Amino acid sequence: MRLANGIGTVYKLSGNRRNSYIVRKTTGWEIDEESGKAKQKYITIGYAPTRAKGLEMLMDYNKNPFDVESSKITFAEIFSKWSAEKFPTISASNVKGYNASYNCCSAIHDRVFKELKLTDLQGVIDNCGKNYPTLRKLKVLLSQMYEYAMKYEYCNKDYSQYVDILKYKNRNPNRTDRSPFSNEEIEALWVQKNNLYAQIVLMLIYSGVRVSELLDLKRENVHIDEHYFNVVESKTENGIRIVPIADKTYPFFRKWYDDGCEYLLHTPEGAHFDYRNYYDSYWTPVMELIGCSHKPHDTRHTCISMLTEKEVSPTMIKKIVGHSGAMSLTERVYTHVNVQELLRAINKI
Template structure:
């Protein structure tokens, strides 16, 4: 579609740039850059909004594509819900799986188009969890489309995901492997695996921990950033990992888990550390989530109180409305966590 005179234009700059697309307008006979973007779609959205505000006009006959709707929805959703970084990453990954839909007019997309995306993912061996995230994204975008009156259709609940067969069942760490971790506490990253092993935290929860979330005097960790509401909880610090936590508290940086320069780890950087530790203790094939399954199994074997175990792990069927724990509650949780040997 040809843009009207004075609308401005989008150019792609040469070289390797993080934001290679620039929206420019003509002022006093010269082109002036207004803003830079990672993708052309983001630049097109900005151009449309810019002209609505500054020139009070829109492109005639414009219809919103799937990609444009996504790029409009995501910042609004982040502002309204403040999702975790891992959740935002899953949205972006799900959007990439929907690539065949990116340039389609959103209002023209039918059930069969969405189902084709799901079916194609399963044919290529992607997990039930992956296709479920794509369905969730489709539902969220469709609800946003209804809100801004771009479409009133939501096919998400009609989509068939197939059977939920785990790609790789989680494995519990053996006592031998746990003992090997304790013999290598001076090796880089081993302390972080032991912290996961004696708290039941999700890896993302550990990486998001600020030092202000750690109470050394009363010896507990407060989880303030989690993928679920039930995940917001308190975990007593097991006596065996207390020295490891204390050592981490003395290191540079705002977060508990940081490198020697005080820089926090994202999951990608931490995965490298995890891999080195697993090689060190001869435990290939394990994932970070296996630590949570190990904690669950060991507490079950030790006859732990079920309610206390749920609170420590942050499971939704526990009493998640009690956000301020009494000393008695904390003692009960500590009694439970100390069952780990």
Template sequence: MPIEITLVTTTTIKDGMIMKNPNGYGSIFKLSGKRRKPFAVRITTGWDNNGKQKFEYLGYYTSRQEAMIALADYNSNPYDLSAGKITFAEIFERFSKEKFPKVSKSNVLGYTASFKKAEALHNMKFVNIKKSHLQSVIDNCERSHGTKRKIKVLFNQLYKYAMENDLIQKDYSRFVELPKNDSKSSRKPFSIDEIDKLWNNVHRLDDIDTVLIMIYTGLRPGELVEVKNTNIYLEERYFRGGFKTEAGTNRVVPIHKKIHSLFDARMDPKNEYLIVNHEGNKMSYYTYYHERWKKVMEQLEMNHKPHDCRHTFATLMDNVDANKLSIKRIMGHASKDITDKVYTHKDIEQLLIAIDKL
């Protein structure tokens, strides 16, 4: 049975006078039958080659007054009507194409991991997602507080993108609440005795040198496996590496005298990277952690995570009162005192002075 459509109004009331709506303003129709929302608002979106109007439905409403308000709101602030069909996953795809080329590999991995944890939202139309849906993803996540925080950051970024592109009119992500962070940091620095134990066994057991390299450079675990031999300058005692932040990407890291020989022994002209797998190819962080790091910890009966090396470096540098700005530069921390990433010979000398205090 065909649906009957009755034109309800093409006029508005202003200052007590009935006025005809301008062309292209939109129309309100009442649909036939018993419907919960019988009043439809239709917008003209263009014309075809024959001069016939093209329409898009703005929405369906319970009363004529509600429909008129919606039509007036749309004309005061027009937006892309196709937005009503775009899903959460499609917004993420658009956001990714624009955002990912501008951020670090670490950020890309973080956004992608957070997106996967919001699977319940993937097929939902973005305009239909409310605060309760977003909050449910956070509340049902059984991971750490840090993971939940990253999910919220993704929500903030997606809503920012959608608002900037007129795809939505309200940012529900700002209402999402994170639970109280009751977890204490599990990071603990290596003790002096443990560092001595590493040195005492560095030539006896494989891969202990990688632990010492991280302790004396402050490298993040994922940064270690990214260091290329072509970026290592043994004679000048520094290398370039790092990622995650703008200040941390491709930064200059001085090589302490104690680990100079460890770098020298690792560098192989046949390999592109300093740390490689058994085939001489680049090693993933996952492989390094599970096949190398865990083995060293078991052999030496230690209980540490790779990031503890970076924490150890920061602690050691602070204990010897090293130059604060140098510490930030070495570790890749952003600072208002660091205006550019151009390192002069004098800059590198200052970094070496700082590192040699260890």
């Protein structure tokens, strides 16, 4: 059936295609300079699997015309446009948080934003394996991106408001149980103390730092003679802190420090450790060597457990590992802790 003039057209393309019908609409005419004849100008609204679906797309477009090019913009492109407006107005730590949330959405980075549905957004939440506080930040990002997209007419419905994170309030989706290293496993690491990468595991255990904090630690922030280092970039604002270097692991820190590279820990070529490369090529072989299957975050739990067993005060433990966000009002008032106090605490383990 022929459509009325000005409505547009839907026709089948040749070949075996999933969306074999093209939906087009004439936008005007121009004169072909060679033939002198009038030539149609048109836009492609989209592609459909059936003629019926194509006609539906065409009717929707005629009822509510939209910028065809804008309708093809991806999730990643929306983030880029939104962040260009947002990031200059917020702190560096908030920028880092938004980027971390964006990285959780890798499954939809290349998807057309307008075509995303609630199931796509919920799939990101359900499969990212993050805890509830992180999921809240992720939902905030989605909400702000949809607000931006609707403002500039890149989409006409906000699915982010329907995303469910409350079911994860008391649990972590796809959570891997974390457990401290046993005394036997720690002893096995000490047996391998001449192994540079077993040393890193011990450095993590006896400092309580996050693995990212140690991998990103620059030599300039290590005060090797004073037995401490500064964490200047962290997952949380409270993670910015002074960390004491325990006497037991001081020789390891000294050795890496004396290499003179930009980053304290580094690849054999002197480059910065990428987490995935470190985990696959260095962490995993050490775990296999001592016969266990721990994740890097278990070192942090191990440090906390060891400090607790030695009756180090909860306030001091939180200062060392950067958990001050969980402090009581009384503990938050107690903010001045000098390096010697930190060293006395860490050297108890």
